[in-house]
Amino acid sequence: MNKIIRKIIASLFISSAAFLWTACSDDSTNNTTDDGSSHPSIDIEKALLDLEKRDTTGLIGTTVSGYDACITRIITNERSDYFFLIEEKGQFEAGKIVETQIGDFLESSKGASLSDNLKNCYTLITLLFTDSPESSPICSSYAEELTIDNQNINDLLEADEMSRQAFKSTLERVDELLAECESPE
Numbered sequence: 373m374n375k376i377i378r379k380i381i382a383s384l385f386i387s388s389a390a391f392l393w394t395a396c397s398d399d400s401t402n403n404t405t406d407d408g409s410s411h412p413s414i415d416i417e418k419a420l421l422d423l424e425k426r427d428t429t430g431l432i433g434t435t436v437s438g439y440d441a442c443i444t445r446i447i448t449n450e451r452s453d454y455f456f457l458i459e460e461k462g463q464f465e466a467g468k469i470v471e472t473q474i475g476d477f478l479e480s481s482k483g484a485s486l487s488d489n490l491k492n493c494y495t496l497i498t499l500l501f502t503d504s505p506e507s508s509p510i511c512s513s514y515a516e517e518l519t520i521d522n523q524n525i526n527d528l529l530e531a532d533e534m535s536r537q538a539f540k541s542t543l544e545r546v547d548e549l550l551a552e553c554e555s556p557e
Contacts, residue, residue: 412473412474412476412477412478412483412494412550413473413547413550414469414470414473414543414546414547414550416540416543416544416547419466419469419539419543420536420539420540423465423536423539425532425536426528426529426532428525428528428529431520431524431525431528432520432521432522432525433519433520433521434519434520435517435518435519435520436517436518436520437516437517437518438511439461439511440518440528441516441517441518442457442508442510442511443457443458443511443527443528443531444518444520444524444527444528444531445518446458446531447527447530447531448523448524448527454510455534457508457510457511458531458534458535458538459534459535459537459538460508460538461535461538462534462535462536462537462538462539462540462541462542463501463538463539463542464501465535465539466501466538466539466540466542466543466546467498467500467501467542468501469543470497470498470501470542470543470546471498471501474494474495474497474498474550475498477494478491478494478495490553490554493553494550494553497546497549497550497553500546
């Protein structure tokens with residue numbers, strides 16, 4: 373009878389140890405971020421709140437050049453074939469956030485223990501973003517100085533909203549890509 377009790381207690385002990393070992397392990401199959409996901413994710417609402425809105429206070433009557441003059445003229449002239457410059461600005465801003473978030477995640481203990489394939493997938497996502505559209509050669513023909521009036525203020529605010537929408541869409545797409553990194557092919 374003692375042998376049976378010892379076998380039962382031994383089995384319970386081994387099962388309990390195995391259960392606790394699995395529950396406490398820190399391997400890559402159990403890595404999750406604070407929100408329960410096992411990949412870095414972007415808090416889109418927080419990022420939108422942190423994204424500065426264009427301040428047009430005191431701009432009327434001032435002169436601007438470069439990107440702001442270019443964007444104002446593109447919208448004023450309804451050059452929708454150049455609206456991609458405005459969207460690229462939002463994508464570029466989103467890219468800076470993505471690069472920081474993924475970099476921080478990969479440097480964390482959770483990120484460090486991921487497989488090389490998963491790390492590479494995350495790193496490739498950060499490479500999707502191009503240089504700043506503010507250096508576009510298209511704007512060189514529009515970049516002369518511009519004196520700001522009420523219409524230009526409205527144009528700058530419209531461009532800002534377009535850029536913010538591109539920013540949000542980009543972050544939503546990045547979150548999808550991050551989740552796809554973990555899904556089996």
